Amino acid sequence: MRIGELSERTGLSRDAIRFYERIGLVESRRSPNGYREFGEEVLPWLDYVRTAQRLGFSLAEIARHGAELREAPDSAAALSALFAERIAAVDAKLAELSALRAELAARAGTGCPLEPDRVSSRP
Amino acid sequence: MRIGELSERTGLSRDAIRFYERIGLVESRRSPNGYREFGEEVLPWLDYVRTAQRLGFSLAEIARHGAELREAPDSAAALSALFAERIAAVDAKLAELSALRAELAARAGTGCPLEPDRVSSRP
DNA sequence: GTAAACGCTGGAGTGCACTCCAATGTCAAG
DNA sequence: CTTGACATTGGAGTGCACTCCAGCGTTTAC
Structure with a gap:
């Protein structure tokens, strides 16, 4: 899915999503035209990010958790x-x-x- | 007590305390020499501020609560x-x-x- | 084919909660 | 009377988490 749809389905702004990508909080592939393509798996992840963040975890911490889990x-x-x-x-x-x-x-x-x-x- | 003692007893930096005063989170009298004088009552209050803040309340919110209580x-x-x-x-x-x-x-x-x-x- | 909607980038700006600094003033101890 | 610790101010700088924008290219609907 592209960034607009992801934005609507998560409630995050496009800018926020692009920002999250820059800091390594979420990943995307790129279409030949340069557009970001996100998989369905980012939905539960971003949902978790939202929740954890609202409860006092910094984006850096959350990114670290994700990285640790992946590594x-x-x-x-x-x-x-x-x-x-x-x-x-x-x-x-x-x-x-x-x-x-x-x-x-x-x-x-x-x-x-x-x-x-x-x-x-x-x- | 003056700002240095308050700083030590609360664990807050002098700068943080002065900042809190500027935004109306804490009050002080002034000695004739211009030094801030804090009463003992700010200790539990700043302790509460610390706790509430760590738990996700913004300083603005906390200040508002304090003001509401006083008013x-x-x-x-x-x-x-x-x-x-x-x-x-x-x-x-x-x-x-x-x-x-x-x-x-x-x-x-x-x-x-x-x-x-x-x-x-x-x- | 064109207009609207969507996407990209880089960079500037915002609000919060401080922190650091320079220049200056006050005060107790030796 | 100087030294050192402590106090004052204003202003600049920092890190976080975005947000907004200009200027541009792409896709979709008509």
């Missing part, structure tokens, strides 16, 4: 290790978010906002 | 509403992360990596 020997062990790493990172973020949530909930309980302006200012 | 009428209802909003946002992020984790776990289970390079390319 990894086919051994299930190597792949598992890579995924385990990713999952651990996600779990860490989950834990942080839970902590933030707890903090918010605790402060919601008291009358005390995040920035105690007039609280605890009486010596 | 909110003292009504417990208003504060509760603001906290409920924040918590809902955090919960949404938690849900997204959980989904990503599930996706990772699922793909780790199959032999199929994120970018199925040689999979499903046999017609």
